Amino acid sequence: MNKLLSRFPRENGFEITLAGFALLYLLLFAGLPLLYNIVLSFQQVDLMEPATLLRPFAGLANYRDVFSRPEAGQVLSNTLQFVGLSLLFQVVIGFLLAMLFLQDFPLATFMRGLFLAGWIMPGLVVGVIWKLLFAGDYGVLNHVLTQMGILHSKIFWLSDPQWSLYAVIIANVWLGVPFNMLLLSVGLAAIPADLYEAAELDGANAWQRFWGITLPMMKSTLGAVVSLGAIMTMQQFDLLAALTQGGPANSSQVAQYWSWQLSLQTFEVSAGSAVATLMMVLVLIVAVIYVRSTRNERMV
């Protein structure tokens, strides 16, 4: 023990204490619940039994149970679409907006601030507002689209299984764009202006400057934004609760909401924990990518 401690220079005691608190916090409030969840997913759980660690061991039965359910395939495909499409549009739109607001025009910073308003609102509130927009018979969205001649008959966004997942994705993209824009703006602002000046002198046009300077310089920021966005999208719950609750008939069901429904609506905690554990593995993979991309950032 003494040997271990002596490896740290004595004057770093303060930093070690701080790190110790952070570590303890993480262990208590993130580590233990995560472990507990993994344990639950291998056990037969009855929610009303007193909380204990010793429950009948179920092996992989809970995982087999989850995958054998008729909705499993649909949930998997929905989750991939939900995360993939949300990310794609959030990053692309966020990037375009970030570049737009980097230009010098009147009220640019003010408008960028306004965009953040969407991000401050709780998901549940955003969900309620989007539910009004998406309403089939009297919704604003259908009204505007028919007035513009884009639609000839109403789309029942939240009740039509062809559309429900995409309705949730649209709302989620709207919710995530400001955050992406903010992070990407910071990244863009950090690119030295003389790089662009030099390129311009060398005769590079705007298109070439984007591909040759902006994109390579933004690589690590983009990596971070994509991974954070993926984690946030996989956590998205409030919007789903307010908009479709995974329906109709599981057409907009995604893994995180399914896990909650299993655990706390039908009280099949074992199955719910199995889904949550699978989600955690996914998040872990993304987190590794995030850590790697921010490590690059430091080296730049």
Add this chain to the structure above:
Amino acid sequence: MNIRISALCATLTLALSSAASLAATLSVWAVDEPDNYTEKMAREFAKLHPDIQLQVRKVGFSSLNDEAMRAVMSGNGPDVIPIDNPNTAMFAAKNALLDLTPYLAKSKVIDVKQIYPGPLKNASWNGKVYAIPRGANTLALYYNEDMFKAAGLDPDKPPQSWDELYADAKKLTNAQKNVYGLAFSAVGDEEGVFQFLPFIQATGADWDKLNDPGAARAAAFWQKLLDEKLASPDTLSHRQSEAAATFINSNAAMDINGPWELMAVEKGAKFKWRVALLPPEKAGGTRASALGEQSHAVLRSAKNPQAAFAFLEYMYSQRNRNWNEFGMLPPSKDTVTKDPKWPQAYKTFNEQMQYARPRGPNPQWPKVSKAISTAVQSVLTHQADPKKAMDQAYKTVEATKH
């Protein structure tokens, strides 16, 4: 001693002794609903018993089950919780609720024999009573008299069979004016199941007989209403309150809904309306309707069950106010509603109540409910054919019995 004085003394001692035994904190959960029933009752009760320290916490109706479940698990729950009536069995089977039978045997306020069999069945498990119904409700058919007349229908002859319901809805639907013939809720949770069960029960099927061909016929009937746009496609995501709102705004000519919407209808509807019994499948056939409403139960972990039960007694003693103040039907035969508001609706809902069937009991009701709502929604969205969907749900329900 004079009889009067002795009676007075007895009352005094009773009051004193009960006051002494009640000195405690009483922690009550109330469902976050417009009528605010439980909280109002708790405040009145606390006023009568100044020695009781009342704590009220509002809980969302849709999260009632999981909040209560977690409270039970942590052993740190409130004393009194509201339970949506089909879920009493689940909590009772898990040994979370106080068996009220011994308290009821001594009670001078609640006479169990007076409680209607349906609500009582939903408050009991294995022959013991675990909750006291605060009232009862059921579903009936609201209809817009003015629209009936405009469509050439006789408001004195509301639909008497599914065929008539379909035909009337068709006549009342006017796509140009954004009017649907019928509004109801097929939303993917308990509310949608609550609305669907009366239809399958009218055919002779039931929640535990979903393989009966009647269940598939009921699902196919709902499918037809949606396919032909006699009801909004958003029926799949509308809650009952949203269905009621379309009726109130004259965007639907008929609405399947409960008495709790009466106040909203009265306040909002700018037309003449009436309430009719839900039609049976064939004219003169079996009638059925849902049986809803919450009950109140005492958790086994309650620190002062005496005070908690006294509160249940107080709520029950106020049942004469159910209809006029809270839009609830009486829970018992001995309830007297003076000058009922909306006399026509009062009469119809009371008559409808005779056909109301309890949901369950099944200690895994949430699982049963989920299986039914998934089946209904997959039929309505044409992802499964009615027979196949109902057979699948039947299997899931059967599995809960083992």
